[in-house]
Amino acid sequence: ELFEALNPVFAEKWQADTGRSLTIDMSHGGSSRQARAILEGLPADVVTFNQETDVDVLAEGGLLPEDWRDALPNGASPYYSLPAFLVREGNPKGIEDWDDLARDDVAPVFPNPKTSGNARYTYLAAYAYALAQNGGDQAAAQEFVRAVFDNVPVFDTGGRAATQTFAERGIGD
Incomplete structure (x- = not known):
């Protein structure tokens, strides 16, 4: 939705600045999936991962050049973000933190860590939480993450699809 709003404004400015028209075709999917598609020949002038x-x-x-991180400040990373929990209206299951996602009566919806950068970050956030809760015990942290992920009813390919599964299809808590 962000790019649907930005693209026409950018195309208009591009034409005003260069005198050339611009066509923008968007492709959405998990970050890693998009990277593979580009390597396999999907033409792309701009990508966001x-x-x-x-x-x-x-x-x-x-x-890209191997030293791409040196091209811009902050290792070429424009921002950092944290995971947020989206719950059903009124939070009927009282979901407040990671521990709640490991409960047997809670079904969290996540993207697949094999295809989604969002899912990898979510996995790492859950793991870091479990390490902190368990005094750095890696085995306990792995077991905690396993318990959370065992509760996941659907592993969609990306964050957008997981959000649609939750919000539009009504799956998960």
Whole structure:
């Protein structure tokens, strides 16, 4: 939705500045999936990824310089974000923190960590939480994350699809 709003404004400015018209075709999907598609030939002039490893894939494939992180401040990362919990209206299950996602009566919806950068960040956030709660015990942290992920009814390919599964299809808590 953000790019649907920004793209026409950008195209108008581009034409005013350069005198050339611009066509923008969007492709959406998990960050890693998009990186693979570009390596396999999907033409792209602009991409947005949510993790640097997907940019590394393009650099390893020869589409970017290996030192791409040095091109801009902050290692070329424009922002950082944290996971947020979206719950059903009124929060009927009283979901407040990560521990609640490990309860047997809660079904969290996540993207698939194999195809989504969002999911990798979510996995790492859950793992970091469990490490903090368990005094750095890695085995306990792994068991906690396993309990949370065992409750997941659907692993969608990306964050957008997971949000649609929750909000539009009514799956999960």
